[in-house]
Amino acid sequence: MNDLAQTTAAPIVSARGLRKHFGRTEILHGLDFDIPAGRIYGLVGHNGAGKTTTLNALLGLTSYEGTVRVLGEDPYQKRASLMKNVAFISDVASLPRFLRVRELFALLTNIHPNFDQAKARGFLEGTDVKMEARIKNLSKGMIAQLHLAVVMAIDAKLLVLDEPTLGLDITYRKRFYRRLLEDYMTEERTLLITTHQVDEIEFMLSDIMFIRDGELILHMQMETVSSKFSQVLVRPDQVAAATALGPIYSETRFGQTAMVFDGVDRDRLAQFGDVTTPTLSDLFVALMQRGPAK
Amino acid sequence: MKSLVALIKREYLEHRGAFLYAPGVILGIMTLVLVFGIASNRFQMHQEIGVPSALKFFEFGFLAVAALWCMYLLAALFFYYADAFSADRRNNAMLFWKSMPVTDFKVLASKSLAGMTIFPALIFVAYLITGILIYVVTMITAMILPRLGVPGVFEFLSSGFQIALFTLVGLVMALLWYAPFFAWVGALSTVFRRWSIPLAFLIPGLIGLAENLIFNDTGPRAGYFLNYLSERMKFGADNMELEKVIFSDASFNAAVMIPRFLSTIDWAQLVGGLIVAALLVYAASEYRRRTVAN
Numbered sequence: 045m046n047d048l049a050q051t052t053a054a055p056i057v058s059a060r061g062l063r064k065h066f067g068r069t070e071i072l073h074g075l076d077f078d079i080p081a082g083r084i085y086g087l088v089g090h091n092g093a094g095k096t097t098t099l100n101a102l103l104g105l106t107s108y109e110g111t112v113r114v115l116g117e118d119p120y121q122k123r124a125s126l127m128k129n130v131a132f133i134s135d136v137a138s139l140p141r142f143l144r145v146r147e148l149f150a151l152l153t154n155i156h157p158n159f160d161q162a163k164a165r166g167f168l169e170g171t172d173v174k175m176e177a178r179i180k181n182l183s184k185g186m187i188a189q190l191h192l193a194v195v196m197a198i199d200a201k202l203l204v205l206d207e208p209t210l211g212l213d214i215t216y217r218k219r220f221y222r223r224l225l226e227d228y229m230t231e232e233r234t235l236l237i238t239t240h241q242v243d244e245i246e247f248m249l250s251d252i253m254f255i256r257d258g259e260l261i262l263h264m265q266m267e268t269v270s271s272k273f274s275q276v277l278v279r280p281d282q283v284a285a286a287t288a289l290g291p292i293y294s295e296t297r298f299g300q301t302a303m304v305f306d307g308v309d310r311d312r313l314a315q316f317g318d319v320t321t322p323t324l325s326d327l328f329v330a331l332m333q334r335g336p337a338k
Numbered sequence: 339m340k341s342l343v344a345l346i347k348r349e350y351l352e353h354r355g356a357f358l359y360a361p362g363v364i365l366g367i368m369t370l371v372l373v374f375g376i377a378s379n380r381f382q383m384h385q386e387i388g389v390p391s392a393l394k395f396f397e398f399g400f401l402a403v404a405a406l407w408c409m410y411l412l413a414a415l416f417f418y419y420a421d422a423f424s425a426d427r428r429n430n431a432m433l434f435w436k437s438m439p440v441t442d443f444k445v446l447a448s449k450s451l452a453g454m455t456i457f458p459a460l461i462f463v464a465y466l467i468t469g470i471l472i473y474v475v476t477m478i479t480a481m482i483l484p485r486l487g488v489p490g491v492f493e494f495l496s497s498g499f500q501i502a503l504f505t506l507v508g509l510v511m512a513l514l515w516y517a518p519f520f521a522w523v524g525a526l527s528t529v530f531r532r533w534s535i536p537l538a539f540l541i542p543g544l545i546g547l548a549e550n551l552i553f554n555d556t557g558p559r560a561g562y563f564l565n566y567l568s569e570r571m572k573f574g575a576d577n578m579e580l581e582k583v584i585f586s587d588a589s590f591n592a593a594v595m596i597p598r599f600l601s602t603i604d605w606a607q608l609v610g611g612l613i614v615a616a617l618l619v620y621a622a623s624e625y626r627r628r629t630v631a632n
Contacts, residue, residue, distance in 0.1 A: 123436070123627075138432070142429070147465050
């Protein structure tokens, strides 16, 4: 399932046997994963699958069982010092609404040692967000732009984004991710992102993790995904033969049968129809209905 | 230290309404009433007002408004602590502040310190401005009742300074004396939010009731617990016989009054109260650290 041998350098994030209980209910069932430096990770799962709980554990926002290290530190015990090198957006509506943009930047300059006010102001140039504006008077999209400007102006090693574009229209969402990729990402920085709109972030991901009911069912590099999984639009006369190869998912679209295969040679699949790499959303749908990818 | 000062400034920006704008409005109304009274020549004064001189009239007025502003401050602080300790949750800004490299204890300490420094300072400035209004009223009274005489500006300044110094010491000691009560409602607010205000009274009441039910008639009337709280609520200035000083012929002398005032304070209770306040803030910060942010 896991494709962990990506680098010999110390991982930015390391989780071993990560479990979380709410009362008697176990939400996370012993997650094991490493996130190396310089990667862009997507964490994808249904509502209630455990994405936010996992992120909360990594960010020191909640207690957990097992071992978690972020930049070599226990996040639950060392959250405050860790936040010098970790930035996160867990909810775009969480900016303090009583402040003006100028006041927010002035406070952050004194509170966060790695916040660069000039950079933040630069990121806001060309947007409709004015320095004298009160945050409570900004639109949802403008608040998202402001929050992104804030986290991008923090010189952090790890940036965690939990549904950062929730509720935004497509224009803002695309601008948000383009800005992130063009103005923020470097080889030294690591990005961990969760979203339901997986197709919108697929182009930027280097690695993907699927979580289902508190368990990781897929964790691999995107290159591996494209070599391991194949999608075939099967010709009607080949459906029986293709089914015999054990697709992990099959559905009929506009009279054509699309099948997703795990670890089947593409040359072998080509005889049944057009072979492509499944999109992340197709793969997600496929894997959510079966066991972990082998 | 820089981040602590910034966090205190944040408190000022968030909660200045009760400590800057409201006193400003009160001062504005007082000034308007005074100006209207002068302009319309509506000032009336009974011939027998019980003070021997204009200076004593001024001292009496300045001390009276000191008591009023102190009462305003203590009431405003009670509501401030009941709100501030849970304001980040109420404003949905908890996740943002948790993304900053500051501990939960530091955040709550900044809230506590704001209530002990910047907000009382603002009220003290409002009190000093009120002193100017009292001076104007005194001059008008002296014109209406010539027997009171008109002291020089230096005498007014000297007397005002003596009373302001005494008020400042009284204010500081009152804040320290009532610190555990503020910390109590603040700590309750961290857990119960707006319900902290009734619970701040209900919980001690229930403890007192339980004591009376369990140890029926074996202790003082109403029980040891409520008796202790009742005594602890009393502040040192109650026992100073200020009226005698005010209505004596001698000018108010801070060098005499401050030591007399300090001698009425139960220092063991004050220090014990500060320790309790610190423990309550620490407990509240641990609760805040351990609960999932939203």
